[in-house]
Amino acid sequence: SLKGVDLLAEIQRLKRERNAVILAHYYQKPEIQDLADFVGDSLDLSRKAAATDAEVIAFCGVRFMAETAKILSPEKTVILPDMEAGCSLEDSCPPDQFAAFRKAHPDHIALTYINCSAAVKALSDIIVTSSSAQTILDQIPLDQKIIFGPDRHLGGYLARKTGRDMLLWPGICIVHQAFSETELLKLKAEHPGAPVAAHPECPPHIVEHADLVGSTRAILEFALSSPADTILVATEPHIIHQMEKAAPNKRFIGVPGGDGNCNCNMCPYMALNTLEKLYVALRDLQPRIELSPEVMKAARVPLERMLEMAG
Numbered sequence: 001s002l003k004g005v006d007l008l009a010e011i012q013r014l015k016r017e018r019n020a021v022i023l024a025h026y027y028q029k030p031e032i033q034d035l036a037d038f039v040g041d042s043l044d045l046s047r048k049a050a051a052t053d054a055e056v057i058a059f060c061g062v063r064f065m066a067e068t069a070k071i072l073s074p075e076k077t078v079i080l081p082d083m084e085a086g087c088s089l090e091d092s093c094p095p096d097q098f099a100a101f102r103k104a105h106p107d108h109i110a111l112t113y114i115n116c117s118a119a120v121k122a123l124s125d126i127i128v129t130s131s132s133a134q135t136i137l138d139q140i141p142l143d144q145k146i147i148f149g150p151d152r153h154l155g156g157y158l159a160r161k162t163g164r165d166m167l168l169w170p171g172i173c174i175v176h177q178a179f180s181e182t183e184l185l186k187l188k189a190e191h192p193g194a195p196v197a198a199h200p201e202c203p204p205h206i207v208e209h210a211d212l213v214g215s216t217r218a219i220l221e222f223a224l225s226s227p228a229d230t231i232l233v234a235t236e237p238h239i240i241h242q243m244e245k246a247a248p249n250k251r252f253i254g255v256p257g258g259d260g261n262c263n264c265n266m267c268p269y270m271a272l273n274t275l276e277k278l279y280v281a282l283r284d285l286q287p288r289i290e291l292s293p294e295v296m297k298a299a300r301v302p303l304e305r306m307l308e309m310a311g
């Protein structure tokens, strides 16, 4: 039993003992964000994982993020507090079906959102994150045909924004899909002039009301730099922790999902990670990301293209 264990002190002790770095996504619980060495969006977390000289990466995020860290730093031990921390976008795109889709469209390249399995990355040409997708897309010749997966809302947003026609895989994020347009319009009426920041995983009926559409880091930067004193946030609400820490006098309001009375705007996968599980993972160096050498080698190519092209 972990009763009586001073988790924060023990995590710090084990971190030193193991020569570990703790990386956390903005959707993690506040107590995890607060003890992490670095908190970031998917692209920044990938860069940190590729550059760290720690021996162990304790990844507080979801599995595809920890797998990315392992692929970019194969000699490191990468632990994830809960191996069940998946992602609905990953689930929407089984590698065998993705391989068949590619085969059916041999003249298309696969531009693939990082929210997917290592096996799907291994079948892709270039990986993108929400913060790098447009920069990368702009470097691909206009006559090049493109498959974009697995997030159809990010793909659709990019297609509308750039005027490019891409073949979209029909995946969605269950969290961003749930944001309610009715609740958002109610909030806008209650807070006249409050700007809206939305993640591109949101469906078009949310994105069309947004003043900023961007990655978690872009949303955070917008919220902090906006002169407005109230900001409406259409992404997973744990990011509001960073906003409140940096700007305690501003008001950040998370847009509700569903009928406004559910917790469905929170990511159930991200929520699986806890301080207790992080402590156990550092103690036992388990659960650990293990991938076949073939998949790692193949998945590394499109991930390195991403890091290069993202600038």
Ligand code: 13P
Pocket: 040, 041, 042, 043, 115, 129, 130, 131, 173, 199, 201, 214, 215, 216, 217
């Ligand atoms: P970011 O790259 O914006 O951090 O997005 C990660 C994610 O899973 C959003 O749901």
Ligand code: SF4
Pocket: 062, 086, 087, 088, 089, 115, 173, 174, 175, 176, 201, 236, 267, 268, 269, 270
């Ligand atoms: Fe996946 Fe959505 Fe959770 Fe992000 S918020 S990890 S896209 S399920």
